[in-house]
Amino acid sequence: MRSLFGKILTIIPVYGIVPLIFSVSFNLAVYIGTRMVAHDWRHYNIESPLDGLIPFWPPSVVVYLGCYLFWAVNYVLLARQDKEEVCKFFTADFISRVICMVFYLAVPTTNTRPQLGADGFWNYTMSFLYSVDAPDNLFPSIHCLVSWFCYAGIRKRKDIPGWYRGLSAIFAAMVCVSTLTTKQHVILDVVGGVALAEICLILGKKRALWGVYEKCLDKVNGKLFQNRVKGVVHADKQESNI
Numbered sequence: 001m002r003s004l005f006g007k008i009l010t011i012i013p014v015y016g017i018v019p020l021i022f023s024v025s026f027n028l029a030v031y032i033g034t035r036m037v038a039h040d041w042r043h044y045n046i047e048s049p050l051d052g053l054i055p056f057w058p059p060s061v062v063v064y065l066g067c068y069l070f071w072a073v074n075y076v077l078l079a080r081q082d083k084e085e086v087c088k089f090f091t092a093d094f095i096s097r098v099i100c101m102v103f104y105l106a107v108p109t110t111n112t113r114p115q116l117g118a119d120g121f122w123n124y125t126m127s128f129l130y131s132v133d134a135p136d137n138l139f140p141s142i143h144c145l146v147s148w149f150c151y152a153g154i155r156k157r158k159d160i161p162g163w164y165r166g167l168s169a170i171f172a173a174m175v176c177v178s179t180l181t182t183k184q185h186v187i188l189d190v191v192g193g194v195a196l197a198e199i200c201l202i203l204g205k206k207r208a209l210w211g212v213y214e215k216c217l218d219k220v221n222g223k224l225f226q227n228r229v230k231g232v233v234h235a236d237k238q239e240s241n242i
Helices: 004-009 014-038 049-053 058-079 083-106 121-132 142-152 162-181 187-204 207-224 226-241
Strands: none
Touching (some): 014 207, 058 162, 083 142, 083 187, 142 187
C-alpha cells in the first residue's frame, strides 16, 4: 500500500512540499513573533476620514474567516507548478513576510474597533474574532496580501480553468472588502497588502533572488526527501509488478 508520503506526492511534487510548509510556518512566526515583541510599544492609528464612511457589517466575517480555505487550495495549486515557478512564487512570498516583519516592528499600527452589541449570532462571532486577533500588525494587511497572492499567482496559469481564476479574483477582492467591513483593517492596510503582493511578485522573478531560494531548497530536499522519494519509487515499481 502506498505510504502517506507517496500519496502526498500525487498531489504536490516533492520540490513543492518544503516551500508550502515553510510559507505557513514563517507567516505564523512573523505574525505571532512581532506581536509578542511589540505588544506594549506605541502603536499608530492610520485611519483616514474615508474609513469612517465604510459601514461596519458583521456578516462579512464569513468571508474574512472563510479565506483560510481559499488560501489552502490556491497555495497547493501554486506548489504544483514546475520547479522554477514554485521558486519564483515562494521567493516572493518569503520577501513579503520579511517586509511585513519590518513594518510591524518599525511602525506598529492599530485601529478603532466598533462597540459590539450584547446579543446576536454576528455579535458573538465578531466578539470571538476580536478576542483572538488583537488590533495590531495591521499595515500591510496579511489577509489582503495572501489573498492577492492567491489570485495573482494563478492569473496567467492556462492549466487552471478561467472560471476559477476569475473566481479567485472576485474572492480576493471580497476578502479585501471584508477586512474593512469587519473593521479589522483600514484602507491603507488593504492598499499596502495588495501593492506589496504585486511588488514582491516582480522581485520574485529576479534570477538573483529565486536562484538563492532554489539552492537552499535543493539542499533541504536533499537531506529530507532523497531516500523517501527512492522508497516511494521502489514501492510503486513493486506494486506495478504484482
